[in-house]
Amino acid sequence: MPVKRLSGVKLQVQDPERLARFYSDVLGMTARSGNGSWRAGYAGADADLVLQPGGRPVPHSREERYWKIGICLPDLDTACEQLRQKGVEVSAPHQFRDIGYMAHLHDPEGFAIELLQHDFQGSRPDGAGDPALPLGGGAHLGQITLRTGDIAAELAMRADMTLLAVQDVAEFGFDLHFLAYTEETPPDPDLRAVGNRPWLWKRPYTVLEFQHIAGADLRDSPAFLGLEIT
Template identity: 30%
Template sequence: MSITNHRLQISEPKASLDFYLNKLGMLLISQYEIDNKHHYFLSFSDNQDACLELVFAHDTVFSVQSQPSLTEGYWKYSIAVPNLRLAREHLISQGINIGSPFEVKNIAYLCHFTDPDGYCIELIQHYFTNNSRKRLSSSSSFQECLPTLNLSTLRVKQIDESLAFYTKLGMRLVSRQKVESRNMHLYFLSFNMESPPSSDIDSLRVREWLWQRPYTLLELQHTDGIESEIGFKYRTSTSSGFLGLDMNILKNLPSNVVGKETEFLVSSGKVTGVALNDPDGYQLRCF
């Protein structure tokens, strides 16, 4: 079981493909045109991390809001690398405007940039800055910096409902992280049964381990107290540009999870699966 596709709408295929293929060094795994929509499946490698699916449709209107946002549900996806400084230098050499790196105490060393449509991308280092382990010291391209699609990040209102929902789908909560400076908690869930360094979800020992995973994790951001804001709802519709996540979990999907049977495309072609929504309304497709 795994997250297989992180799905985004795009407005200009030429600009997006140039950015992801030529500047980030991703591979075009497959592409399809169906029902007047173009689907592009991209990946850094044939490893365990999810594909990035870019979808272009002439008649679709969407608006990508700048991040961080108080109202947008979709936040970002994260690319993890062993050496952030080196990876960032390669991106700058490709003409990408990328923010200065900073460390969120006891969480991660990271920086941010955007793609041609304005989607936020986080670059996150495998290790904290004070970690003395030997790291990748040189490379000739961003692809040689060993990037992986590490996190798909969503904001949620009712964290208990969200955790119950994703646990029912077969995910495990492997880490909970309090961000003191931003009045929020981060929750990291995985389909993989690999054991983290500690069974304590609040342990600092788990955190660097997360950024080193070769597969894609789900990150849920919960602002403390937002569950009590009557009438508030994050924008989670496809008008945000985020189309949802695909998950290879259908054979393990519990009978009490209600969805709609549907056909859709994955990198290998058309499949039959189930479409459903999580408690905040994010679209998920299971096959």
């Protein structure tokens, strides 16, 4: 029986071609058109962005179900320096708690993008990034992040996926749950173990991340058309 794969996130955008070019020219993805939409993605087993026409120029809200994509990479500092040289506004890299070394930006239509280094701040191996390559090389779409007010219902709906990690962010009022179509298991069987996190950021497939805000009443995201699973 074929193994399922999270192969895309479908977004309705204002200008699919222009946005696909941003992801290729700035973030190093490959862009291609077909069937009235554009796809942008990295080589490998991770998911693509499936950009479909018809989007409206509306601001994206924290009360919506769709949040962001996460791009994982070996060298965050090199990636951010490259983006600034291209005139892209990106936040200063920082170690967020015991979760990861990260930075944030938005694409030209306002969609959130998280850049997440494979290793924690201060733990990056020497020579991890290559300034000659886009984002320092080795980038992949690590996460597609949705919000939910009922994680138990989400897990029940996705019983065919493997829960790889749970991360508490109590001071911000949420926790994070990471699922994937995989038979892999984390090095530490404790899904809350901090030591599993760099392992998680290095997975070669895209993980479905839920930001769980208990009891939250979230709105549908006008731009989010669903996940592509093949």
